[in-house]
Amino acid sequence: AGAQKGRVYELLRSSSRLKLFSERAVRLQRLLEQLDSWDFDVFQAAETTGGFPLFLVAYNLMLVHNVIAPFGLNETVVRKALHTIEAGYLRNPYHNSIHAADVTQTMCYFISKPFLLPYVTALEKLASIIAAAIHDYAHPGVNNNFHVAARLDLAIVYNDRAVLENFHVSSFFQLMRRPDDNMFATMDADMQKQIRQLIISMVLATDMAVHFDEVAKFKSKLIQVRRDMGRDDVGPSTPSSAARDDDGRKRSTASIAEKPRKKSVGNVASAKEAPARRTSFIKTAADTDLFLRMALHTADVSNPAKPIYLAKKWTEMVVEEFYAQGDRERDLGLPISAFMDRNTGNVPKLQLGFIDFIVKPLFEQWASVMDEVAEVCLPQLLDVRAYWSREQEAGARKGSVGSADAGSPASRSARADPGSPASKLRIPPAAAVKEEDSMDAASEGSEH
Numbered sequence: 507a508g509a510q511k512g513r514v515y516e517l518l519r520s521s522s523r524l525k526l527f528s529e530r531a532v533r534l535q536r537l538l539e540q541l542d543s544w545d546f547d548v549f550q551a552a553e554t555t556g557g558f559p560l561f562l563v564a565y566n567l568m569l570v571h572n573v574i575a576p577f578g579l580n581e582t583v584v585r586k587a588l589h590t591i592e593a594g595y596l597r598n599p600y601h602n603s604i605h606a607a608d609v610t611q612t613m614c615y616f617i618s619k620p621f622l623l624p625y626v627t628a629l630e631k632l633a634s635i636i637a638a639a640i641h642d643y644a645h646p647g648v649n650n651n652f653h654v655a656a657r658l659d660l661a662i663v664y665n666d667r668a669v670l671e672n673f674h675v676s677s678f679f680q681l682m683r684r685p686d687d688n689m690f691a692t693m694d695a696d697m698q699k700q701i702r703q704l705i706i707s708m709v710l711a712t713d714m715a716v717h718f719d720e721v722a723k724f725k726s727k728l729i730q731v732r733r734d735m736g737r738d739d740v741g742p743s744t745p746s747s748a749a750r751d752d753d754g755r756k757r758s759t760a761s762i763a764e765k766p767r768k769k770s771v772g773n774v775a776s777a778k779e780a781p782a783r784r785t786s787f788i789k790t791a792a793d794t795d796l797f798l799r800m801a802l803h804t805a806d807v808s809n810p811a812k813p814i815y816l817a818k819k820w821t822e823m824v825v826e827e828f829y830a831q832g833d834r835e836r837d838l839g840l841p842i843s844a845f846m847d848r849n850t851g852n853v854p855k856l857q858l859g860f861i862d863f864i865v866k867p868l869f870e871q872w873a874s875v876m877d878e879v880a881e882v883c884l885p886q887l888l889d890v891r892a893y894w895s896r897e898q899e900a901g902a903r904k905g906s907v908g909s910a911d912a913g914s915p916a917s918r919s920a921r922a923d924p925g926s927p928a929s930k931l932r933i934p935p936a937a938a939v940k941e942e943d944s945m946d947a948a949s950e951g952s953e954h
Contacts, residue, residue: 599826601645633704711799854898
């Protein structure tokens with residue numbers, strides 16, 4: 507993987523624009539060195555690449571996890587497909603290629619840890635990277651509830667169920683029917699069927715409508731897992747304190763390089779033998795499928811568990827998109843969804859509900875079996891929660907319901923705000939892509 511990374515850097519340095527690309531290569535190298543860190547700054551990746559963070563993250567994770575050569579994938583087609591996928595993400599304030607890159611990086615953080623790494627096959631790793639990369643492919647910037655309430659075409663096509671999740675994965679596999687973008691073309695029919703089912707399963711699990719059912723299955727499985735691990739008397743771990751820099755950036759204590767790793771699968775045949783490597787607590791492919799579904803869902807809602815300077819950026823972006831949807835609902839005469847009315851927006855309440863009812867229970871479950879989550883992720887989530895609690899108290903003292911940073915009614919969509927993070931994206935047309943260049947309320951308001 508190191509040699510492959512070096513080849514990427516050399517390609518950059520060999521450009522005729524040597525000085526520019528040499529400087530960028532240094533910044534890219536620093537970013538790639540942090541690719542396995544919970545504190546990875548995907549906004550820097552977007553800025554450094556000129557608006558192509560998803561390609562940077564997904565392609566290099568495919569190299570790190572060695573999932574191109576073992577399956578005989580055509581690297582040129584893989585690169586082309588990743589660029590086309592990135593181009594398919596719209597310039598939404600939140601659901602854009604920065605979010606896709608962040609979820610992809612976070613997904614790989616989970617599957618790279620000792621609890622899962624030895625038991626995830628090469629095919630499952632490849633499926634995980636692609637599922638994360640395409641989980642919001644071509645997202646229109648409004649959620650499932652809006653599609654159903656407005657009786658939009660997608661709601662009719664998908665019968666009001668998992669409207670966007672079905673749309674994302676279906677659109678991706680439509681893309682895979684194009685020879686120039688079909689990265690799976692070299693796989694045999696059985697393997698193509700397997701990876702398709704894995705991707706569908708993971709992406710559909712990001713639908714917030716199935717959140718509580720999925721979490722219930724996860725909790726039930728983890729009771730068995732903790733018993734098999736000798737932690738039968740232990741619930742979700744209590745987070746330990748962690749060192750932070752003065753600017754609030756917490757130094758990650760776990761990385762891929764620091765943990766023992768299973769040797770990468772060297773060929774497709776050996777990848778098929780992976781079921782023999784199941785442990786006493788991950789007994790079947792169905793068990794792994796559950797963990798992969800929950801890993802992607804957790805990655806999708808992980809923003810509040812990131813360092814505060816990243817968590818606040820994500821909040822600003824999602825609130826912009828929520829308010830834009832609320833504006834459309836008002837214009838159409840529809841009921842305005844919870845937390846999406848810019849005139850009554852209460853950002854601290856939105857975030858506290860999201861954390862308490864959706865995010866925190868997920869991370870507490872992971873923390874009960876993954877030390878890295880207990881030591882790194884959960885403490886940061888609690889720090890972010892404390893921040894929003896202080897903001898809520900400050901707002902109450904001022905008699906204000908909004909947040910001065912992200913909840914202001916003056917907040918507008920990225921299209922109208924050239925200074926917003928999403929506005930910095932440079933997404934070319936797909937045809938021109940080139941490599942060079944309350945519980946219910948909380949659930950509804952958190953739909954991704």
